Amino acid sequence: MYSGNDTFLPEASPRMKGLLSLYYWTIGWVYYGPVLLSVYIVSYFQAPQTYDAWLRRRTKALFKFINCKLQIDYAEELPEGEPLIFMANHSSLIDLPLLKAVVPKCYVGLLAENHTNYFMYGSMVKRMGNIPIKRENIRASLKSFNLAKQALQQGFPIVVLPEGGRSQDGQLVPFKRLVFRFAKDSGAHIVPISFSGVFNMKNKGSLHLNPGPITVRFGTVIRSETIAEMELDEVLSATYNAIYDGLEPFEAGKLSAQ
Numbered sequence: 175m176y177s178g179n180d181t182f183l184p185e186a187s188p189r190m191k192g193l194l195s196l197y198y199w200t201i202g203w204v205y206y207g208p209v210l211l212s213v214y215i216v217s218y219f220q221a222p223q224t225y226d227a228w229l230r231r232r233t234k235a236l237f238k239f240i241n242c243k244l245q246i247d248y249a250e251e252l253p254e255g256e257p258l259i260f261m262a263n264h265s266s267l268i269d270l271p272l273l274k275a276v277v278p279k280c281y282v283g284l285l286a287e288n289h290t291n292y293f294m295y296g297s298m299v300k301r302m303g304n305i306p307i308k309r310e311n312i313r314a315s316l317k318s319f320n321l322a323k324q325a326l327q328q329g330f331p332i333v334v335l336p337e338g339g340r341s342q343d344g345q346l347v348p349f350k351r352l353v354f355r356f357a358k359d360s361g362a363h364i365v366p367i368s369f370s371g372v373f374n375m376k377n378k379g380s381l382h383l384n385p386g387p388i389t390v391r392f393g394t395v396i397r398s399e400t401i402a403e404m405e406l407d408e409v410l411s412a413t414y415n416a417i418y419d420g421l422e423p424f425e426a427g428k429l430s431a432q
Contacts (some may be wrong), residue, residue, distance in 0.1 A: 195382040198240045202383070205239045206232070206271075214294055217301040226280035234275040242375065242385040246276055249394045257326040257362035257398075261353075263417050264335035265344045265425060266372035268388075273333055276367075276390050282325040283333040284318065284353070303330070309338055312352065319356040326362055336413065344373030346418055346426050354410045358401055366393035366413055368420025391420035 209232045216225055237244050252258065260277055262269065273283070283299070287306040290296035300306070305321050308314040322332050334357075336349040357364055371388035393416040401409050418426045 191382060191384070195384065198383045198385055202236060202240050206236050209233075209236075210295075210298075213302075214298045217298055222302045223280040230274060230278075233271050236271060237275060237385075237388070240383070240385045243387045244275070244390065245387065246390045246392075248392045252278070252365065252392070253363060253395060257360065258331040258365050258395075259326075259357050259360065259362045260331060260333045260365045260367055261336050261357075261413055261417065262333070262367035263341070263346055263369055263421065263425065264337050264339065265341040265369070266376050266378070267340070268372045268376050269335070269340075269369060272369060272372060272388065272390070277331070277333060279331050281331040281333045282322065284322060284335075286339070309350070315352055319352075319359075322356065323360050326360055332360075332362070336410075340378045341373070342378060344377060344425050346414070346421065349410050349414055351406065351410060354406055354413070358404075358406060358409055361398050361402075363398050364396040364401065364409070364413055366396065366416035366420065367391070368393065368417050368425075370420075370422035370425050373425060389422065393417065393420050 209229070213225065213229055234244070258279075260273075260281065262273065273281075283304040284307050285299065285304055287308050290300055290306045303325065305318050305325070307318040326332060334353050336353050337347050338350040341347050368391040369388065370391075371386055375385055375388065376383050396409070396412055396416065404412065
């Protein structure tokens with residue numbers, strides 16, 4: 175269990191923490207920088223599903239290189255050959271490579287439109303099939319969800335971070351409703367994913383990288399036939415509760431609720 179402290183090494187001095195952070199950032203970029211550059215180049219010539227397994231292996235290896243132990247648990251086997259929407263909590267920049275490392279399928283991500291403005295990264299993620307979404311514009315968001323439905327029909331799972339942005343304190347925050355309208359209309363199953371440990375590793379308010387144990391829990395699948403019988407807010411609540419239940423106390427906000 176995590177206590178909510180901002181580091182896994184409370185006995186280390188601030189100077190030592192800074193040096194360790196610099197070391198892990200350096201190791202990470204020396205290893206993963208060439209991987210991203212390779213994907214950037216290959217994405218011009220090949221469909222993402224052709225290099226996805228390679229990228230997933232390299233991304234999982236990244237966490238080993240920076241001394242971060244991944245524990246991945248499944249409540250049940252994922253349905254094969256059926257449309258899936260993976261939904262996870264979002265409290266760190268680390269969530270993005272973590273998703274690539276642990277989701278065992280080539281997926282299409284729904285991401286904030288401003289991500290596509292980043293140099294090289296923005297054009298790469300679009301070529302990989304990811305769909306930008308304008309959070310503040312409902313009409314534009316609906317167009318993005320229509321593209322996501324098409325991706326589901328083509329056999330690609332969708333990945334969504336329903337909080338709509340990174341948590342400021344690592345604890346689970348209320349979900350956005352619009353994405354659940356898409357989930358309900360899509361006819362897909364929802365797979366809840368709970369990430370614990372990522373906020374302690376790298377939070378939005380700090381540049382420090384503090385690798386430690388990360389637990390990833392794939393919860394019980396919320397099946398499409400169940401979703402069809404539920405109201406929109408019931409689908410939201412069921413997904414929220416499933417992710418909440420899979421989190422360690424700090425990330426879920428359970429300690430403050432006690």
